Amino acid sequence: MTTITPLLNFSDFPTPSTFSNSSVAMAIVSSENRTCADEKLLALYQSWSYIASIVFNCLVPTISMYFLGRAIFQLCNQATIQYSTRILLIATILFAACHQISYFAFKIDLLHTMFFKLDQPCFLQRSSYDCRFISIAQTTGNVGMALTGLAMSTDRALALTFPADYYKLKSAPGIILSIIVFIISFSTWFFLTMNDPLTGYLNHCGFYPSYSVTNFQLMLDVILYLAIFNLILDIILFYYARKQILWRRSYQFQKRYEARISLNCTQAVFVISICQCISNGANSGLMRLLMMIGTSITAVTYSSLLSLFYTAPYSCILLPILMMKVLEYIREQRTIGILSLRSEKPGLEEHHQRMRAAWS
Numbered sequence: 001m002t003t004i005t006p007l008l009n010f011s012d013f014p015t016p017s018t019f020s021n022s023s024v025a026m027a028i029v030s031s032e033n034r035t036c037a038d039e040k041l042l043a044l045y046q047s048w049s050y051i052a053s054i055v056f057n058c059l060v061p062t063i064s065m066y067f068l069g070r071a072i073f074q075l076c077n078q079a080t081i082q083y084s085t086r087i088l089l090i091a092t093i094l095f096a097a098c099h100q101i102s103y104f105a106f107k108i109d110l111l112h113t114m115f116f117k118l119d120q121p122c123f124l125q126r127s128s129y130d131c132r133f134i135s136i137a138q139t140t141g142n143v144g145m146a147l148t149g150l151a152m153s154t155d156r157a158l159a160l161t162f163p164a165d166y167y168k169l170k171s172a173p174g175i176i177l178s179i180i181v182f183i184i185s186f187s188t189w190f191f192l193t194m195n196d197p198l199t200g201y202l203n204h205c206g207f208y209p210s211y212s213v214t215n216f217q218l219m220l221d222v223i224l225y226l227a228i229f230n231l232i233l234d235i236i237l238f239y240y241a242r243k244q245i246l247w248r249r250s251y252q253f254q255k256r257y258e259a260r261i262s263l264n265c266t267q268a269v270f271v272i273s274i275c276q277c278i279s280n281g282a283n284s285g286l287m288r289l290l291m292m293i294g295t296s297i298t299a300v301t302y303s304s305l306l307s308l309f310y311t312a313p314y315s316c317i318l319l320p321i322l323m324m325k326v327l328e329y330i331r332e333q334r335t336i337g338i339l340s341l342r343s344e345k346p347g348l349e350e351h352h353q354r355m356r357a358a359w360s
Helices: 039-046 048-076 083-116 134-159 161-169 172-192 210-245 253-296 300-308 311-343 349-360
Strands: none
Touching: 039 048, 039 083, 039 210, 039 300, 048 083, 048 300, 048 311, 083 134, 083 172, 083 253, 083 311, 134 161, 134 172, 161 172, 172 210, 210 253, 253 311
C-alpha cells in the first residue's frame, strides 16, 4: 500500500507517515484493490463535530458564488476599468468559481458517504479514476487564479510601458492572456498525472493518486512563490503608475485622464495580488502549525481543524468582496479626478516643478 497526501495539501486527513506513532494516525492509504474502512475512519465519519465542519465547508462555496456573481455583474458595468484588465479580472472570478464548484462537489460527495454508506465499510472508497473530474476542476481553479495574477501584472506592465499602443489594442491583450492561462491551467493536471495509471482507490476525492504526489507538491510551491513574485512586481508597477501621473502632466486633458485610469487599474490588480499572497501564506502557515500540534490532539479534532483551515474557499469569498470595494473606490476617485483635472490651470513654472518632483 502507498500513502497519499491531501489534495492541494488541504484535505481532511493527515498522511500516515506523518503521524505513524501518534494518536492522530489513521489508515489513509491507496491500493490497487478496494479495502475496507477501519474503525478509526468510521468513528471519524460518525463524529458530529466533523460532520458540522463538512456542512460548514459546503456553505462557504455556496455563499461565495453569490459574491462572485455580483462581482462579475459589477465588472461588466464598470466603465472605469480598462477593457483588457476587466477581462482578466473576470477570468480570475471564473477560475475562483471553478474551484468553489469542485470543492462543493467533493464535500457533498463526502457527506453522502458519511450519511448513507457507513453500513458498507468495504465500499466507502472512491477510485482515483472516478475522482479525476473534481481533481481536474480544483487544480484548474487554483492554477488559474495564480496564473491570472501574473497575467494581470503583465497586462499592467504593457499598459504602463506602451500606453498609446495598449489603448489601440483595447481588449486584445486580456483575451490573449486569458486564453493562454486557461490552456496552461487546464493542462496542468494532465501533465502532472501523465505517469499515473489512476488505478488506486482513495478514501475520498480529497486525495491525489500516490504516483502524482511529488508533482503536485512542486505545483503548490510554485503557486506560493508566484504569488510572492506578483506582489513584489505589482508594488513596483503601482509605484511607477503613481509617478507616471506626474511624468505625463500635460496641458491635454485626455493624456492626464488616461494616466489616472491606468493608476486605477493598477490599484485593482494590486489588491488582487495582496489577496492571493495572504491566502497562500496563510495556508502554508496553518498547515505547518497543524503538523506541529498534530501529535497532541485527537484525529477528529485534527481533521476538523484541517477542514476548517482550508483557506482557498475563504479567499474565493474575500476576492469578489475586495474587488467590489475597490471598484466602488475607483468610481469615486474617477469622479474626483475628473473634477480636479478640469479645474487645473497649471502655469509653465508649476508644470516644471511637478516634473522635477516626479524624478526626485
